[in-house]
Amino acid sequence: MSANSVLLDFSLDPTRISDEVSRKDIVKQCKEHLEKYLPGLKITYDMLTDDGYLCMLTAPGAIVTTIRFFNQGLITINIEYYRAECEAPKVSFEQTRELENNLVQKLKLNHGQSLPTLQRGPLTKYFPTADERVIEYDIDKVLYDKRSDFQKIQIVHSKSLGNMLVLDELQNIAEADLIYTETLMRRGVENYKDKEICILGGGDGALLYELLKESPKHVLMLEIDELVMQACNKYMNSICGDVLERRKAENYEIIVGDCMVYLSKYIKEKRKFDYVFGDLTDIPISDTPTGEIWEFIRSILESSFQVLKPGGKFMTHGNGVSCPESLQMYEEQLAKLSPKVSFTKCSAFVPSFMEEWVFYQVQREMDGAVNV
Amino acid sequence: MSANSVLLDFSLDPTRISDEVSRKDIVKQCKEHLEKYLPGLKITYDMLTDDGYLCMLTAPGAIVTTIRFFNQGLITINIEYYRAECEAPKVSFEQTRELENNLVQKLKLNHGQSLPTLQRGPLTKYFPTADERVIEYDIDKVLYDKRSDFQKIQIVHSKSLGNMLVLDELQNIAEADLIYTETLMRRGVENYKDKEICILGGGDGALLYELLKESPKHVLMLEIDELVMQACNKYMNSICGDVLERRKAENYEIIVGDCMVYLSKYIKEKRKFDYVFGDLTDIPISDTPTGEIWEFIRSILESSFQVLKPGGKFMTHGNGVSCPESLQMYEEQLAKLSPKVSFTKCSAFVPSFMEEWVFYQVQREMDGAVNV
Numbered sequence: 058m059s060a061n062s063v064l065l066d067f068s069l070d071p072t073r074i075s076d077e078v079s080r081k082d083i084v085k086q087c088k089e090h091l092e093k094y095l096p097g098l099k100i101t102y103d104m105l106t107d108d109g110y111l112c113m114l115t116a117p118g119a120i121v122t123t124i125r126f127f128n129q130g131l132i133t134i135n136i137e138y139y140r141a142e143c144e145a146p147k148v149s150f151e152q153t154r155e156l157e158n159n160l161v162q163k164l165k166l167n168h169g170q171s172l173p174t175l176q177r178g179p180l181t182k183y184f185p186t187a188d189e190r191v192i193e194y195d196i197d198k199v200l201y202d203k204r205s206d207f208q209k210i211q212i213v214h215s216k217s218l219g220n221m222l223v224l225d226e227l228q229n230i231a232e233a234d235l236i237y238t239e240t241l242m243r244r245g246v247e248n249y250k251d252k253e254i255c256i257l258g259g260g261d262g263a264l265l266y267e268l269l270k271e272s273p274k275h276v277l278m279l280e281i282d283e284l285v286m287q288a289c290n291k292y293m294n295s296i297c298g299d300v301l302e303r304r305k306a307e308n309y310e311i312i313v314g315d316c317m318v319y320l321s322k323y324i325k326e327k328r329k330f331d332y333v334f335g336d337l338t339d340i341p342i343s344d345t346p347t348g349e350i351w352e353f354i355r356s357i358l359e360s361s362f363q364v365l366k367p368g369g370k371f372m373t374h375g376n377g378v379s380c381p382e383s384l385q386m387y388e389e390q391l392a393k394l395s396p397k398v399s400f401t402k403c404s405a406f407v408p409s410f411m412e413e414w415v416f417y418q419v420q421r422e423m424d425g426a427v428n429v
Numbered sequence: 430m431s432a433n434s435v436l437l438d439f440s441l442d443p444t445r446i447s448d449e450v451s452r453k454d455i456v457k458q459c460k461e462h463l464e465k466y467l468p469g470l471k472i473t474y475d476m477l478t479d480d481g482y483l484c485m486l487t488a489p490g491a492i493v494t495t496i497r498f499f500n501q502g503l504i505t506i507n508i509e510y511y512r513a514e515c516e517a518p519k520v521s522f523e524q525t526r527e528l529e530n531n532l533v534q535k536l537k538l539n540h541g542q543s544l545p546t547l548q549r550g551p552l553t554k555y556f557p558t559a560d561e562r563v564i565e566y567d568i569d570k571v572l573y574d575k576r577s578d579f580q581k582i583q584i585v586h587s588k589s590l591g592n593m594l595v596l597d598e599l600q601n602i603a604e605a606d607l608i609y610t611e612t613l614m615r616r617g618v619e620n621y622k623d624k625e626i627c628i629l630g631g632g633d634g635a636l637l638y639e640l641l642k643e644s645p646k647h648v649l650m651l652e653i654d655e656l657v658m659q660a661c662n663k664y665m666n667s668i669c670g671d672v673l674e675r676r677k678a679e680n681y682e683i684i685v686g687d688c689m690v691y692l693s694k695y696i697k698e699k700r701k702f703d704y705v706f707g708d709l710t711d712i713p714i715s716d717t718p719t720g721e722i723w724e725f726i727r728s729i730l731e732s733s734f735q736v737l738k739p740g741g742k743f744m745t746h747g748n749g750v751s752c753p754e755s756l757q758m759y760e761e762q763l764a765k766l767s768p769k770v771s772f773t774k775c776s777a778f779v780p781s782f783m784e785e786w787v788f789y790q791v792q793r794e795m796d797g798a799v800n801v
Binding site: 058059060062064066068101102104106107108109111113115117118119121123125127129130131133135137139141150154167168170172173174175177178179181182183185186188189190191192193194195216217226378379406408411412413 | 478495499502503513526546547
């Protein structure tokens with residue numbers, strides 16, 4: 058079940074809606090065209106707004122339509138109605154486009170736009186890109202939906218991406234995202250044979266699973282959220298194998314706990330790793346590198362370098378290429394670290410993000426990394 | 430400039446909104462939470478609908494909000510206001526998410542969803558996938574916008590895809606789409622050296638440009654729309670080079686005209702090709718293979734095979750993998766052809782389509798193609 062929203066918008070010369078007479082004429086014509094698809098349409102209410110005019114129309118079948126005029130030269134039309142599971146749409150996308158084209162031509166408007174019908178209901182289908190554009194996913198099922206002490210955890214099924222982990226309503230990783238893990242670990246570029254590795258986060262198990270294929274000496278994974286691992290172990294086996302089920306073997310161990318606590322412990326014990334992976338929260342999209350999350354990112358970086366062997370690398374995901382400001386801010390944080398670090402970066406189109414994502418490889422400068 | 434639409438929706442137990450008292454209480458609480466972001470919010474109008482209740486609220490700054498209750502157990506909230514070019518949003522996506530989470534928790538709702546703010550205005554940003562899901566593109570400029578005798582032609586700029594050709598409001602090809610052309614022509618699989626090739630359509634010039642790199646004997650391109658070629662020649666040179674500027678050379682020729690007319694002429698002249706490319710309209714998404722477009726697809730196929738040498742191939746694009754019914758219908762049309770044909774198919778993720786697309790290679794059966 059869903060509430061369907063059909064949205065159209067039009068641009069026109071502002072002078073054409075500045076007086077009541079011509080505006081009323083446009084409303085009348087809009088109504089006539091709408092009636093072809095919504096028989097029995099009637100104006101129920103109208104009002105002047107500070108920047109124009111709005112009228113509400115209703116049609117049998119509880120179809121509510123608003124037509125709003127903005128004095129700046131815009132008209133929006135919103136049609137909203139309830140649609141049961143097996144019911145056909147009351148207005149198809151083809152009809153929406155037809156309506157849009159008819160109105161543009163008959164009313165000689167400058168520009169028209171119509172969106173595919175939005176489906177609003179218990180199945181979350183819309184997720185944002187890093188730069189907050191809307192993407193509708195082909196999600197047809199919710200497989201898991203629980204709130205842990207740390208976050209809201211969902212696993213949904215997408216027809217094209219397979220099962221997908223969603224944390225706090227953000228797409229995290231899907232079965233189609235091997236490229237994400239391979240780019241994060243730079244498969245084929247980095248050599249993990251006989252290396253000691255620490256993963257901060259990584260609760261979906263994909264990074265651990267792929268790293269173990271590279272014959273490392275030992276991988277230690279520090280994940281705070283037991284429920285994420287249970288969910289992924291149940292629904293994401295194609296990306297994590299059985300690593301979340303077994304939790305421990307000769308060459309790896311998963312510890313459920315706060316990675317900051319364990320990093321402090323390892324610093325005291327002088328335990329060292331060849332690689333530390335930051336597979337935690339994304340770099341926040343904010344104007345200034347302040348606030349809790351940036352503090353967290355800085356402490357993670359500082360602590361990680363304290364447990365890295367000379368020449369060791371900190372590997373992490375950055376953000377979408379669509380957010381250059383956010384990436385730049387992260388790089389500025391790297392520049393402030395002491396001792397000095399250098400970094401390389403690479404990017405890949407991540408299917409479940411629907412965009413190109415940037416990954417960082419950070420090394421102490423004295424260890425000879427080249428700043429690219 | 431744009432009209433911004435902030436959309437939220439919630440699911441809840443239908444019994445909670447079946448009586449007026451509890452519904453009024455939910456409205457009151459919704460209003461209180463909304464007021465944090467929209468100070469001065471007032472109920473302006475309300476009404477009962479056939480399937481529930483709707484109220485309209487306004488706030489200073491001409492912010493109009495509707496809250497609609499559906500007896501089936503849904504609530505939709507739509508906030509709409511005008512936003513000038515350099516103005517900050519009145520409600521950020523972060524605030525929308527915060528509002529959603531607060532309402533879900535405080536009102537103990539079953540599910541909440543919020544979309545990134547939709548921007549409605551003279552810049553078309555929303556295009557559909559083959560299965561009519563909405564994708565918001567990072568479009569920041571319209572470079573070309575004209576209507577030819579055949580279609581509406583636009584070239585827009587996308588931050589991630591480069592310039593993009595849009596025909597009749599559908600994304601057609603972008604500068605980032607080399608993979609589209611390479612998959613259509615099966616670069617590295619088919620051998621075009623010294624071959625005679627005919628392109629039906631292909632007005633963006635990309636296929637011609639890439640084929641010429643493979644040392645064919647001659648490529649003939651039949652494109653009906655002069656304006657498409659002018660637009661692409663001006664704004665899409667990275668994908669078409671100078672082929673649309675020169676129009677003719679020793680190894681190629683572009684004829685502006687109806688490909689059906691020319692195919693008939695070649696059939697009479699017994700002119701033959703090694704390859705015919707169908708780079709015309711997409712396979713329609715419809716329930717039955719009837720209507721003008723399917724007639725057109727069938728005649729194109731029949732005529733193409735009449736101008737193909739023995740062993741010659743008809744190469745074309747199909748549709749998104751998200752539309753299996755449409756692909757199946759096309760394959761059923763192929764099965765009806767006489768003499769019998771066989772086909773192979775392959776697919777690739779096309780950046781500007783934001784989905785996996787299927788391409789066909791069709792051959793007369795007696796010529797020894799294997800049906801995959």
